[in-house]
Amino acid sequence: MESNGTWEQKTLISELTQGIGFAKELKTHLSETSSAEVRDMLLQRILSSFENSLFILNWSGSIGQTQSLQLVSVTAESPTSFNESPPRDDFDGGVKDIPGQNDASKKRKTTPKWTDQVRVNSENGLEGPHDDGYSWRKYGQKDILGAKHPRSYYRCTYRNTQNCWATKQVQRSDADPTLFEINYRGIHTCSYGNQANPPTTSPKKREQKEKNNNNPYQQPSEEALFNFQKSLRVDTQDLDAKEMTSPFTFPSTYGCINNAGNYSPFLSPATPEPNYSSPFQINNFGGIQNLQRSESDFTEIISANTSATNSPIVDLDFSLESVELDPNFPFNTPFFS
DNA sequence: GGGATTTGACCGAC
DNA sequence: GTCGGTCAAATCCC
Numbered sequence: 001m002e003s004n005g006t007w008e009q010k011t012l013i014s015e016l017t018q019g020i021g022f023a024k025e026l027k028t029h030l031s032e033t034s035s036a037e038v039r040d041m042l043l044q045r046i047l048s049s050f051e052n053s054l055f056i057l058n059w060s061g062s063i064g065q066t067q068s069l070q071l072v073s074v075t076a077e078s079p080t081s082f083n084e085s086p087p088r089d090d091f092d093g094g095v096k097d098i099p100g101q102n103d104a105s106k107k108r109k110t111t112p113k114w115t116d117q118v119r120v121n122s123e124n125g126l127e128g129p130h131d132d133g134y135s136w137r138k139y140g141q142k143d144i145l146g147a148k149h150p151r152s153y154y155r156c157t158y159r160n161t162q163n164c165w166a167t168k169q170v171q172r173s174d175a176d177p178t179l180f181e182i183n184y185r186g187i188h189t190c191s192y193g194n195q196a197n198p199p200t201t202s203p204k205k206r207e208q209k210e211k212n213n214n215n216p217y218q219q220p221s222e223e224a225l226f227n228f229q230k231s232l233r234v235d236t237q238d239l240d241a242k243e244m245t246s247p248f249t250f251p252s253t254y255g256c257i258n259n260a261g262n263y264s265p266f267l268s269p270a271t272p273e274p275n276y277s278s279p280f281q282i283n284n285f286g287g288i289q290n291l292q293r294s295e296s297d298f299t300e301i302i303s304a305n306t307s308a309t310n311s312p313i314v315d316l317d318f319s320l321e322s323v324e325l326d327p328n329f330p331f332n333t334p335f336f337s
Numbered sequence: 338g339g340g341a342t343t344t345g346a347c348c349g350a351c
Numbered sequence: 352g353t354c355g356g357t358c359a360a361a362t363c364c365c
Binding site for chain 1: 353354355356357358359
Binding site: 138141157 | 342
């Protein structure tokens, strides 16, 4: 395996170069009458480039020393914040039933687990389901000792059809009812994991939900994009800081390690990335667009709004720190080799 | 009718 | 024995 420094440098340069390219392209599109979709796609790519870079820095830092890295993204008013959770004990249980993996120790080593916290502001209509770009099916709810609110258990809808074993747990905070802690486990291996805009639910239901909610998924407005352009900043001078914040609120992306050992930045569903040239694979897992819809879905994980237009914007302070990598993670893939 | 959710039961870990 | 996580039948919803 190549030294970390080598691939890190190469990948970092590649990611940042791509980010610059996308930014230039976006600038061009802003002065033209191009579609919001195109601009949004470029925006997402820029974000992905930054995040990939930060992820690499974070990962490399974790090898030799504990390095805290926090990425902040976007939001407009009434932010939904993603705070990173304290380091967990990593790949612990919860992944006991992965087919084809009889060795428990192996499961622990290869199943990523990370936590996000999402704040929901009921006043701005963001209460409702969190849509991270994946389709989840709730399979259980449990009262947790010491917790006021029950914990909800979700698994990928395509668990059976596509053998996708990603799961997530949603726990409402006792102290702050508007705060939800989302614990992701496993990675999406379903085909929807690579789609830019995977169905989060059946088209019918999705439509219905959007109907019932005044906060449908929307493309960012030009103004929002302009503001984003002006205000987006990634503070790399203080990577140890607990937060890196951007005054602008916008859906952020982050990622996970997929089964292939590739980092999968979570991209907004509105951004198709089938041919993304990065060695990373675009994935929507944990994406932060918000399709908050119904009250009944309030316990679903809440994610940020991908929209910067009419929808209430949520604070998306979150960090990649919660993405924990097993030191023994198999980096023997083409990318990591 | 089909898919999603609810909820009590079951199981394994501690 | 307790607790967290999952299963699966019953129920709900579109």
